[in-house]
Amino acid sequence: MRASRLRVVDVDLCVGCQCCMFACNRRFGEAGLSKSAIQVSSAGGFERGFIVKVCNACSNPPCARSCPTGALKVREAGGVILQAQKCIGCGRCVEACTVNAIFWDESLGKPIICTHCGYCVDYCPYGVIRLEVVEAGRLD
Amino acid sequence: MISGDPISRVLYVDLSRKRFWVEERRELFEEYLGGVGVGIRLLLEECPRGADPLGPENPIIFVVGQLNGLFPAASKTVALFKSPHTGNLGESHAGGRSATAIRMAGYGAIVIKGSSDIPLYLSITDKGVGFRDASALWGMATYTTGRVIREREPRAGIRTIMRIGPAGEKLVTYACVVTETYRHFGRLGLGAVFGSKKLKAVLVAGKSSLKPGNSKLYREVYKEIFEEITKSDLMKKYHELGTPMNVLPLNRLGALPTRNLTSASFEQAENISGETFAEKHLGRRVACSHCPVSCIHLAALREPYEGEPYFYKTRMISYDYEPIYALGSMLGIGSTEGMLKLMDEVEILGLDAMSTGVALAWTTEMQARGLISQEETAGLKLEWGKHEAYIRAVHLLVEQPTPFFKALAKGVAYASAKYGGGEFALAFGGNEMPGYHTGPAAHLGFLLGSRHSHLDGAGYSLDENLLKKGEKPTVEIVVEGLLAEEAWRQVLSSLVVCFFARGVYKPETVCRALKVLGYNLTPEELKKLGWKILKHKFEFKLREGFNLQALKFPERIFEVPTPHGMLSKDFMEEALKAYRGRVEDLLKGNL
Structure with a gap:
């Protein structure tokens, strides 16, 4: 079985335009940023370049291990799928994520986690991010 | 307008009373879309007739538009105020993350009134305004101020930090407001208005969402626009070399103002070209939020510390065409290193690079002619090409140790009225000249444009297009061309789309984008709106004493040939007359 995962190819290519953030939000037909699962911020000022925060597609994700209700199901290609009906909105996953890539949906009171759909990739004109297709179970 | 769009919320902040409130102004945003259209109406409401630009009565108005946050390259914020530099309409645009942050915080406009007793900075979110003590930041450089606030406040990545440097605090009338370290509300002295209110910085942060009906x-219209931007030559033009790509072509044309426009070509242009900057120094390119172009070019300047072997610092300094003109060719500086050091000081102090360069060029000529003494310049001797002295000079502009520097801190129009040298003081309507000696349209545009900027009617582009076609400018072509362009640009700056993307946001495309928001406007209706906004701008200008009869060109522009030959005074006078007639028509409502 083949599955996909998002990868940050080279963060130094990033110009900080944040078009990926807006793209992520548009998946739901909405403009803006509140539902974006990817975030670009400067590494302490524009002169120092940028940090791209997005799910690392861990094969043994700490977020899933931290979830008390088992709402985060580990994906074949790494990362997790949020089963929203199980999620009680405790926020432990946000704390547990080592790379700070779980965001919070204020309107729903639930986490926002990258689904590795790759919609943002089409809106990154600099090739900072890429969607990789991997054989399940053979992540590396 | 999108149903429930919070853009109609105007946030009012009173610095005197340290309070804030929100007013719903839906009708204003429905009619004028946002940006400069809404801004000029708010300025007419909020700024009392005859207001002192540095008094508490002068409002600072930041406005975004309905396309901000929705479409790419709609990345600008418009600031409106009464300018302490010209004593009239103050309008300046900047990108960075300002537009995204204001829009996503759920406001269409922020109106800052009054003045504080102690230095303050504001921290604005969807929840309202935090008033923060900025006493410790007073006197700090623009970079340092940004660093401190970045560390102290949350919401990295979704915020803007607009701040002033010492120039704004010392009320230099062409002090700018810096945002995201490298973007500026550059012209007409917004920095001094901040300073007069003891307002060191404004942070705005937000991350909301908007739901278009369809x-x-x-998604479809977004994709079309995004692809057009990224596939057009706009991308190549502004992304690769950026605006400094203009240095060599303008120099070849004989349109690059040099040494206070005693010449229009610079023998060292190759040394300061976009190509040279890129090859020698380009260290990083960055973008405004929601714009894929990334036109911002940062030079990495590596310098050794004196007396410390193998100890270096690397400064990242942003460069663009206008600063290269104003702080380079205009001052006869032909070394990128010298120029970058000077640009960095201008940035640290928070000065408008263009006005600063023109002010120093004028001073250099004044000294060379013996019209001001070295005593008046606090012992400083300025010479073309000597960047060290110019670095000292920009500090003196801010410190103002002598009456001469106090006058120069108000611009060349003011200083030349006191010290003479008006014939070669390159100010138009009180604002220092941009870097284009391309022909009659450029200079008419500087004088007649509502903010005395090359970006009002883009006369330089009109001149260049006529040259390409081998046509001679006529009064009608120039006047109608300038006005029609300026009127259309009012629409773009109401949305607020970056002018660099104007080739993509053609009237039909703007109509399509607005359809997503529920508007059914035709290109003709949009253009009419542009004229209406321009009319309001002239209403403000005339109310504040703008006199179309009193407008004058600096003598110098008639002494140096342009690519269209020597400028003719008769032609320029005739064009002025035609323009006055058109503005009178406009004010009567004949668009």
Whole structure:
């Protein structure tokens, strides 16, 4: 079985335009940023370049291990799928994520986690991010 | 307008009373879309007739538009105020993350009134305004101020930090406001208005969402516009070399103002070209939020510390065409290193690079002619090409140790009225000249444009297009061309789309984008709106004493040939007359 995962190819290519953030939000037909699962911020000022925060597609994700209700199901290609009906909105996953890539949906009171759909990739004109297709179970 | 769009919320902040409130102004945003259209109406409401630009009565108005946050390259914020530099309409645009942050915080406009007793900075979110003590930041450089606030406040990545440097605090009338370290509300002295209010910085942060009625259409139109931007030559033009790509072509044309426009070509242009900057120094390119172009070019300047072997610092300094003109060719500086050091000081102090360069060029000529003494310049001797002295000079502009520097801190129009040298003081309507000696349209545009900027009617582009076609400028072509362009640009700056993307946001495309928001406007209706906004701008200008009869060109522009030959005074006078007639028509409502 083949599955996909998002990868940050080279963060130094990033110009900080944040078009990926807006793209992520548009998946739901909405403009803006509140539902974006990817975030670009400067590494302490524009002169120092940028940090791209997005799910690392861990094969043994700490977020899933931290979830008390088992709402985060580990994906074949790494990362997790949020089963929203199980999620009680405790926020432990946000704390547990080592790379700070779980965001919070204020309107729903639930986490926002990258689904590795790759919609943002089409809106990154600099090739900072890429969607990789991997054989399940053979992540590396 | 999108149903429930919070853009109609105007946030009012009173610095005197340290309070804030929100007013719903839906009708204003429905009619004028946002940006400069809404801004000029708010300025007419909020700024009392005859207001002192540095008094508490002068409002600072930041406005975004309905396309901000929705479409790419709609990345600008418009600031409106009464300018302490010209004593009239103050309008300046900047990108960075300002537009995204204000829009996503759920406001269409922020109106800052009054003045504080102690230095303050504001921290604005969807929840309201935090008033923060900025006493410790007073006197700090623009970079340092940004660093401190970045560390102290949350919401990295979704915020803007607009701040002033010492120039704004010392009320230099062409002090700028810096945002995201490298973008500026550059012209007409917004920095001094901040300073007069003891306002060191404004942070705005937000991350909301908006739901267009037809999300399928939204995604479709978005994709079209995004692809057009990224595939057009706009991308190549502004992304690769950036605006400094203009240095060599303008120099070849004989349109690059040099040494206070005693010449229009610079023998060292190759040394300061976009190509040279890129090859020697380009260290990083960055973008405004929601714009894929990334036109911002940062030079990495590596310098050794004196007396410390193998100890270096690397400064990242942003460069663009206008600073290269104003702080380079205009001052006869032909070394990128010298120029970058000077640009960095201008940035640290928070000065408008263009006005500063022109002010120093004028001073250099004044000294060379013996019209001011070295005593008046606090012992400083300025010479073309000597960047060290110019670095000292920009500090003196801010410190103002002598009456001469106090006058120069108000611009060349003011200083030349006191010290003479008006014939070669390159100010138009009180604002220092941009870097284009391309022909009659450029200079008419500087004088007649509502903010005395090359970006009002883009006369330089009109001149260049006529040259390409081998046509001679006529009064009608120039006047009608300038006005029609300026009127259309009012629409773009109401949305607020970056002018660099104007080739993509053609009237039909703007109509399509606005359809997503529920508007059914035709290109003709949009253009009419542009004229209406321009009319309001002239209403403000005339109310504040703008006199179309009193407008004058600096003598110098008639002494140096342009690519269209020597400028003719008769032609320029005739064009002025035609323009006055058109403005009178406009004010009567004949668009």
